[in-house]
Amino acid sequence: MKQIFAIVWMITILTLTQPVNTFAEISNLQPCKNSTAFSKRLNNSIKKLENRMQKYDPATPPYLALQEQIKKTQVRFDNYSKSGVLCGTEGLPHLIADGRWNHAGEFMAPGLLFIYITGWIGWVGRKYIQEIATTNKPTEKEIIIDVPLAIKFSVSGFTWPLAAIKEFTSGELLAQDNDITVSPR
Structure with a gap:
């Protein structure tokens, strides 16, 4: 028993005494602004749109729509590169949800x-x-929804966190134990 306690104690001490920045870098991910695959993906997307534009006469609605789509694509890729998001080897942005504050957003x-x-x-x-x-x-009224009533609650529902706290503290939010049916088993 003492040996198990000693092992658990050593593991706990070793775990707690490691420096804060011991996270290993995320494999194969790099900032999108530095990624060649990300740049290739941008260039390929724009080339495809430009090739489609060649099928239409300038100043026609499809031509103008494709021109607008090219601008939106450039802005989207620019936002990804400025945001600090990490890209993989395929050039796509990846979301990191490992608890680091620099990736919290x-x-x-x-x-x-x-x-x-x-x-x-x-x-x-x-x-x-x-x-x-x-x-x-x-x-x-569950089957055929009373729309005015539903809209009334929908409009006032944006304050739900405050209303939930109020109901929780007053005891209205939770049901009493004797109101909950329990299986006889």
Whole structure:
């Protein structure tokens, strides 16, 4: 028993005493602005669009649309190269979600936005179901949605985190133990 404790203690000490910057570099990834494969991908995309443009007369709608698409492609690739995103050997940007703060914007901002939007949808649906449960025909209003009521909750749903905290602290958010059915097994 003492040996196991000593081994666990040594592993813990060795793990905790390592320097903070011991992360190994991410294999085969480099900043997109330095990647030749990324540059090739940009050039190939623009060449394909320019070849399609040659099929149309200048000043025609398809020609102008392709010209606009070339500009958007250049801006997109420029934004990737400026953002510090890392590209692989195939020239595509990769998102790094390993906990490093210098890559937090690649995953955390979209992740938090996703959580906020899904929470909004869930909160609005919850409020709608609670409201229609008090009507004469709640099942009918689940099938045929009461649009004005749903819009009312959708518009007010953007404050769902604050409303959830308020309901949690007041005890309204969670059901009482005696209200939850339990299997007899």
